[in-house]
Amino acid sequence: MQAALGLARRGLGRVWPNPAVGCVLVEAEAAGGRVVARGWTQPGGRPHAEAEALRQAGDRARGATAYLTLEPCAHHGKTPPCADALVAAGIGRAVVAIEDPDPRVAGRGLAGLRAAGIPVTTGLCAVEAEELNAGFLTRIREGRPLVTMKLATTLDGRIATHGGESQWITGKAARWRGHLLRATHDAILVGTGTVLADDPVLTCRLPGLEGRSPVRILLDRRLRTPLTARLIAGAREAPTWLVTLEGGDAMRRQVFVDSGVEVIEAPADSDGNLSLPAVLGALGARGVTRVLVEPGAHLAAALLRADLVDRIVWFRAPTMMGGDGLPAAVAFGVDRLADAPRFVRTGLAAAGADMLETYRRHS
Template sequence: MDRALRMAALGRGLTSPNPLVGAVVISPSGAVVGSGYHRRAGEPHAEVYALRAAGPAARGATLFSTLEPCCHTGRTGPCVDRIVEAGIARVVIGVEDPNPQVHGKGIQFLREHGIAVTVGVREAEAARLNLPFFIRVRYGRPFVMMKVALTRDECVAETLGVRSNITAEQATSDVHALRAEFDAVGVGSGTMLIDDPELTVRASPQTRPLTRVIFDSRLRVPCSAAM
């Protein structure tokens, strides 16, 4: 499951609105015969990539998946059908899918087709990996992260109202890596007027459009702003 979690993480910033999922196929002798991860919404799911890589070796093998395999047809077909067709003997799942279309139903389908299912292996890690997805599905709201740069004496700038760079190079790089995982980035009008940021992703791959938001109830930000 640890390997499946690492595979899932390769899709960071690429799969929204879908969750991050990784899958690994292990032969009866304990050898890894296939692995894969979900790369982009609308493309094959992790289980399908792993089963393709395993080929005939999937028969009688164990499939590890970080998230409960889907059992409904969306932009792709149900993963549970592919698992049954491949002859998988056992499925180990990190965490159940909170999506009402899947929740528990994928597990039930597999068991009804004679496949042994174990649930809850590395559950906390698997759930944490998809915290934004879980919050959106369970509570119907977006996952929000706030970033604040502070000096050691807990100030946000060297001089009030004057642009100053207090973030170290590594921290800036980390921020852009995080930004690449989100669908939108927003700042207040005060930050726009002082810093005039572009609100883009730099030094990190970004394959999806990033929505840029300004919170400006008084319409103070000029049309000539950098973004």
């Protein structure tokens, strides 16, 4: 199962709206117990992991044990159900990490295997499988993508000097790790302030992974981003979405569309800003399962205030800046400790001279 999870990770950022699944077929103990095939969800979501493994295995799939990171699909879509394919191939046993909560599946894949007389075991490495597909599961259960906030700060949580200088607080190793994060997410999201201050490109520029850049998403409620910004100027080379308020300037909107940008309208919240739950709901409706946010201080605060941050990836440089530096998040209304968003640290590692800390939302 650990091998299947490793295979599934290859699909992160490339298979949405589908889950990233891994499948390992192992021949029966009497035949030697060797691995006969490995499969993982292919770019675009098809072929599925099971179909890939069965194609490789051929007749050797008969009697084999299938290790699956997620319940096989049981519905007819663009491809036949994987549960039916496993039955037809004559596998002898299935070991499945977690069930698929998608209403089109939701236990029917496992039921189909059992109805065919195939023994099924569930729950092996379930925690790891849930984390691997947390984006897909969040979209199915909550209608929005998993939100990972990436921060690069000094030890005292500053993202720039009081004059706005921020390049580069962290070193090259941390920046490369940041690019790897982009490669494993479906989309990357920033606010207008970040575009106006830094004019980012938001692509993955790791050698060999240039083709794994995520969809670039810009929140711009008033359509004030200049057309010369690199995000807009390069919209025909890299998919770029702009989210703005409903009922904005139609002519200005069309200018962005003519530049190759997909414009998405969302309602306002009570303060006249974009409603972040509505924005994330719109992204989920378009199939996005994992979004990486590289926020300025205002967007970070807004997401934290709305309790929409599921994961934090925090790079800390071994420097101090003091109170005149710009904070990672502006004030967002925490009056009591009990009101502060809480997270659980899940990792701590060196990234060159910097430290990388990872957190998940406290359940």
